[in-house]
Amino acid sequence: MTARIRESVIRKARRLVVKVGSGLVTNAGLGLDHGALTGWAEQIARLRKEGRQIVLVSSGAIAEGMQRLGWTRRPHALHELQAAAAVGQMGLVQVYESCFRGHGLLAAQILLTHEDLADRKRYLNARSTLRTLLDLGAIPVINENDTVAMDEIRFGDNDTLAAMVTNLIEADALVILTDQRGLYSADPRKDPQARLITDGDAGDPYLESIAGSTGSAIARGGMLTKVLAAKRAARSGADTVIAWGREPEVLLRLAAGERIGTQLLAGQATVAARKQWLADHLQVRGSVTLDAGAVKALLVDGKSLLPVGVCGVEGGFERGEVVSCLDEAGREIARGLVNYSHAETGRILRTPSSQIESKLGYVDEPELIHRDNLVLL
Numbered sequence: 001m002t003a004r005i006r007e008s009v010i011r012k013a014r015r016l017v018v019k020v021g022s023g024l025v026t027n028a029g030l031g032l033d034h035g036a037l038t039g040w041a042e043q044i045a046r047l048r049k050e051g052r053q054i055v056l057v058s059s060g061a062i063a064e065g066m067q068r069l070g071w072t073r074r075p076h077a078l079h080e081l082q083a084a085a086a087v088g089q090m091g092l093v094q095v096y097e098s099c100f101r102g103h104g105l106l107a108a109q110i111l112l113t114h115e116d117l118a119d120r121k122r123y124l125n126a127r128s129t130l131r132t133l134l135d136l137g138a139i140p141v142i143n144e145n146d147t148v149a150m151d152e153i154r155f156g157d158n159d160t161l162a163a164m165v166t167n168l169i170e171a172d173a174l175v176i177l178t179d180q181r182g183l184y185s186a187d188p189r190k191d192p193q194a195r196l197i198t199d200g201d202a203g204d205p206y207l208e209s210i211a212g213s214t215g216s217a218i219a220r221g222g223m224l225t226k227v228l229a230a231k232r233a234a235r236s237g238a239d240t241v242i243a244w245g246r247e248p249e250v251l252l253r254l255a256a257g258e259r260i261g262t263q264l265l266a267g268q269a270t271v272a273a274r275k276q277w278l279a280d281h282l283q284v285r286g287s288v289t290l291d292a293g294a295v296k297a298l299l300v301d302g303k304s305l306l307p308v309g310v311c312g313v314e315g316g317f318e319r320g321e322v323v324s325c326l327d328e329a330g331r332e333i334a335r336g337l338v339n340y341s342h343a344e345t346g347r348i349l350r351t352p353s354s355q356i357e358s359k360l361g362y363v364d365e366p367e368l369i370h371r372d373n374l375v376l377l
Helices: 034-049 061-069 076-100 114-120 120-135 160-168 205-211 223-236 250-255 273-279 291-299 340-349 353-360
Strands: 014-020 053-058 108-113 140-145 173-180 200-203 241-242 264-266 288-289 312-317 322-326 332-337 375-377
Touching: 014 160, 034 053, 034 250, 053 076, 053 120, 053 250, 061 076, 076 108, 076 120, 076 140, 076 264, 108 114, 108 120, 114 120, 120 160, 120 353, 140 160, 160 173, 160 223, 173 223, 173 322, 200 291, 205 223, 205 375, 223 241, 223 264, 223 273, 223 322, 273 332, 273 375, 288 291, 291 332, 312 340
Parallel strands: 014 053, 014 173, 053 140, 108 140, 173 241, 200 264, 288 322
Antiparallel strands: 241 264, 288 312, 322 332, 332 375
16 A cells, blocks of 8 residues: 555646546436536636646436436346437536536537547547647536447446546546545445545555445446546556545645545556557457466566467457457456457467468468557556
């Protein structure tokens, strides 16, 4: 566990991603909480006057749609979720637009799916658009595009989406506002002895072990998704704060240096933008299993992955798709863009690069995955 930090990491952050959850936005599913949204808009407006750039990632479309449709339980059928999102997104964006307009700010709605960020060109497009909006002084309001997202391309929770946006725009910090005061040593709703963890290192396995994964009838994610989001955001050097969204003027107090909630520090070297994109792929197309020598070559020597070090292959990937690199115990140690298809990889397992042509009748690259297209996890 890291040493206690005296002041909030948000104090020096110039570019922030703020995520608010469904339970906060919709007052635990009772309909949009106009007072809460107005309060966050006012705080964001004051931070903008300080010269800070803010991106708001907001849940609430499905929950608001459920309320408008009279549903008391989150549906499981994908088409019903999409219908609720379509109904609810109208009300959500209208309220945000009105709130920010009251402070002389423009709000910009952006709906994303994982497919948008998995495609390199669309990823760069999204980054350019967001940066332009920030330079123009607008407040991007981002949500997952639940109306069209399918199971295989959905983020699954807006904590993950917020972390990916943090990496996308290379924000200084991520603030996750939730219905808990932060990360506890146990579930405070069940254990009165649970203690608030005020400081930690993003990526610490201990924090993941205590976070659990319980959400609610309204929200999709739980505390575990927030801890994993902090780990993901740390790849671009961003620190994370998890705090209670009902805390009075929480964003302003954090920006002033006050310690609130749980701080999870990046504490690692920033991963290059292209490799962040690789690491952020939620859906990989397959996997290759590496022997001990290949694992060392990647983790210790910083080398490319050669076919000779691969002892197994799974999935139906094609050339240029993202695959996971597993050690022999099944742990994912890296992922990258593969130079050969699943079928071709199966034919050149354990094969020195000099013999690829004799096995396939041609050779595209001597490496299965070049180190420039490989990110360590």
